Amino acid sequence: MRVFLAGATGAIGRPLAERLLGAGHEVTGTTRSPGQAAALRERGIDAVVVDALDAEALRAAVLTARPEVVVNQLTALPQRIDPRRYARDLAATNRLRREAGPVLARAAAEAGARRIVAQSISFIARPEGPPVLDEDAPLFTDAPPGLRDGVEGAADLEHATLTTPGIEGLVLRYGFFYGPGTAFGPGGSQAQDVARRRLPVVGAGTGIFSFVHVDDAADATVLALDRGGPGVYHVTDDEPLAQRDWLPLLAGALGARPPRRVPVWLARLAAGPVAGQAVSMRGAANAKARRELGWVPGHPSVRTGFAEVFGAQAGSASAGSGSTASASTASGSTASGSTASGSTASGSTASATSAASTASGSSPPASG
Numbered sequence: 001m002r003v004f005l006a007g008a009t010g011a012i013g014r015p016l017a018e019r020l021l022g023a024g025h026e027v028t029g030t031t032r033s034p035g036q037a038a039a040l041r042e043r044g045i046d047a048v049v050v051d052a053l054d055a056e057a058l059r060a061a062v063l064t065a066r067p068e069v070v071v072n073q074l075t076a077l078p079q080r081i082d083p084r085r086y087a088r089d090l091a092a093t094n095r096l097r098r099e100a101g102p103v104l105a106r107a108a109a110e111a112g113a114r115r116i117v118a119q120s121i122s123f124i125a126r127p128e129g130p131p132v133l134d135e136d137a138p139l140f141t142d143a144p145p146g147l148r149d150g151v152e153g154a155a156d157l158e159h160a161t162l163t164t165p166g167i168e169g170l171v172l173r174y175g176f177f178y179g180p181g182t183a184f185g186p187g188g189s190q191a192q193d194v195a196r197r198r199l200p201v202v203g204a205g206t207g208i209f210s211f212v213h214v215d216d217a218a219d220a221t222v223l224a225l226d227r228g229g230p231g232v233y234h235v236t237d238d239e240p241l242a243q244r245d246w247l248p249l250l251a252g253a254l255g256a257r258p259p260r261r262v263p264v265w266l267a268r269l270a271a272g273p274v275a276g277q278a279v280s281m282r283g284a285a286n287a288k289a290r291r292e293l294g295w296v297p298g299h300p301s302v303r304t305g306f307a308e309v310f311g312a313q314a315g316s317a318s319a320g321s322g323s324t325a326s327a328s329t330a331s332g333s334t335a336s337g338s339t340a341s342g343s344t345a346s347g348s349t350a351s352a353t354s355a356a357s358t359a360s361g362s363s364p365p366a367s368g
Helices: 013-021 032-044 055-063 083-110 148-163 189-195 212-222 245-253 264-280 287-293 300-312 349-359
Strands: 002-006 028-029 046-049 069-072 115-121 168-174 177-178 211-213 230-234 342-345
Touching: 002 013, 002 055, 002 083, 013 028, 028 032, 028 055, 028 177, 032 046, 032 230, 046 055, 055 083, 069 083, 069 189, 083 115, 083 148, 115 148, 148 168, 148 230, 148 349, 168 212, 177 212, 177 300, 211 212, 211 300, 212 230, 212 287, 230 287
Parallel strands: 002 028, 002 069, 028 046, 069 115, 115 168, 168 230, 177 211
Antiparallel strands: none
16 A cells, blocks of 8 residues: 655664555655655655645655555654653754644645654553543643643644544553663663663652564554555553563663662752652553554563563563563553654653763763
8 A cells, every 4th residue: 555654764764664565565665854855765665855834845744655554653852852851852842743733644644645653652641540541541631831832732742633524533642652763772871871870769669661663663654555444552561560560671671780779859850850760650551552452572672672672681680570560451441541753753761861870970872
């Protein structure tokens, strides 16, 4: 089928484009860079150079492509997110979600596409209720300033995707990405911080994080082209883990010393409200994506996934059994109950605690 991929050169855009081509689809991909457009064309992708915030240019690109499905993977995240300037660093991505998201959905419908699939994030639920939440849990719309902009940007994108007349809308809320080209991959900012002991366990480290290998996220997106009905899907691995559990696992995979520990008050002083996610965030259940998309993550847990990505064994690093939660079997609670990014892609909330280690005596984080 003809697929219009908005954001073909990002952390998920690259592996997604390869999988779309491998499945025999005709792919039109967008980028802001002429140089990256040339690289896309060499791979067999019909590349379009466009500023996604230029509404008329974006609309024209979609209409020219005449896609059957539009996939929105637009983000504009810096290489390193400063938790003390979280709102600033996510502002460009939030603007894309608010402004380009609705334009893409309307243009897709106008072009006669039958479906739009959009990237969102799984860590924007209100931190209340059981440790792992399903897609019906309320969003953290009353989050503290700094966090709230990311939640509202994702919510605006989801609303446009799901309610635009004349087209089916699917929202894929990805977990924190790890793997090549991500913050939690070789050379990534989060991996570097863990290796240098700049990312500490905050307080009891009870915040539950849901990860997803970027290749598994791409696989789920390909399935969403023609499976499942309109709605929201958590695309996360099978085992959400508390910060106190996954952080030592990652350090072990990197061959680094165990992470430092800092009290919550110090983390909040250094990193602001984002630091609270390390003790309060809820995980995301993936049962719906498994059931309705027929998706099975190839990397079911970071327990083995981190070691695979970084080419090392976790060694003696181990996780406590009391704070593990199954993503696929979690109850479908709607009790009121965490980015951005991606893509938010994901990895940005985890960076919230890196500044706290600076306050506890380690070196300042390297600039992105």
